Amino acid sequence: MTSVLITIGRGTGTPIKQQLYDQIRKKIIKGELAFGDKLPSSRELADELHISRNLIVEVYEQLVSEGYLETKAGSGTYVAKGAYLERSFDSDEYSVFGEHLVAEEDVIDFRSGIPALDMFPRKTWGFIARRVYRDAPPEVFGYRHPEGEFILRHTLSQYLSRTRGVKCHPDQLIITSGATQAFGLIARLLGSRNSEVVIEDPVTHEIQTIFSSAGFRFHPVPVDDYGMKTEHISAQNPAFIFVTPSHQFPLGGVLTIQRRIQLIHFARQTGCYIVEDDYDSEFRYHGTPVSCMQGLDPERVVYIGTFSKILSPALRLGYLILPPDLTKKCRDLKWFSDLHSSTFEQLVLAQFMKEGHLEKHISKMKKIYRKRREKLIDCLNKRFSNKVSIHGDSTGLHLVAEFKGITFSDETMRNIDAHRVKVYPVELHTIQKSAHSNKIILGYGNLGLEQIEEGIARLESVLKYSY
């Protein structure tokens, strides 16, 4: 007979029967109890562990019914054949907040697009969530419509009309799982017309991947400090034009009104749509807020927004605003994709907005990001003086630093990494390579002032040998 080495913990919150079951099952799966091993009788194990024999009988019966154990009449209980799994996943050894999810210690990461994660309004959100879960009628716990909750679409359309100049009816809005899902839906929605997309160059690598894996070819258009250089468009009949007009990603330019109008003329003439990604324009530090393009021509512009930057990427809440003729098909695509986004996150967000917390949060965060941005600019100027020039710092959570005489080659990047600081070359996001090899993207949303200072000092300690 095999010793099973079970330990029962009292007062752990886990019932004794469950502990017993888990431990025997785990030992069998991991091979510590092997095929043919005989288990102690229920009486022996009950004596050894000082627990009721009935509990052991119940656990053995359960494990027999699941195929881990077998009984041989008159002989006892044995480990059954085929219940061992090599390299089995042991959930106890993994924490939900496991190491792979925790930031590397002492690495200062200037990754763009991450808001201040420690400033999420947990208390208010939690308070509203408790209320929403308590008061929601039963049907809210069931399957819902693909376009999302009316109360959120209604609140959002009013908010966007007030703050971004969007013109839409709530029925034109579809709540998505972040802007990322919206990009995928758009690719499927507009893909059948033509396989070419007019796109800013650079543009996020992720967006390139989504569109290229949907079969699109790119007609890349270079970008300057005023966004897409529209005079470079020579495509004849594209499926759509993709732009980030309020804060070009990554270079940060704001598309001028002249270029916006040129794009709209082009779209009207060729019958294509403009896809406007308005991902972080709520945080504008100079001048008046820039209105969106959608308000200029709601029939031609598909508008995409997200709550990832103003609240948290973990919510996975974004939205699409469509010209009315595309709405029905896009709702169907959303339904094929995942039925609908999480109802409760939507309801909590709607309430959060209706009670004015979103605008309060944005205004509070804007002050914090403004200080971080100023600190970053100040450190760059102090450390690199006339060797650095800064682009696209008027809005959002990142800026671009251009260095005279430096190329962010693989080797330079390895050296920077070795100094425990992470920065991101613009070249990661270019389609036509090498036009921006002296530029890096520096996200500051999730870094404190001291980290910014230390991060730029580390960067200088590497780059001072490169020019």
Ligand SMILES: Cc1ncc(COP(=O)(O)O)c(C=O)c1O
């Ligand atoms: C240009 C751009 N658009 C949109 C997003 C937002 O994506 P999501 O809403 O899926 O988090 C990002 C994320 O970094 C981005 O860089």
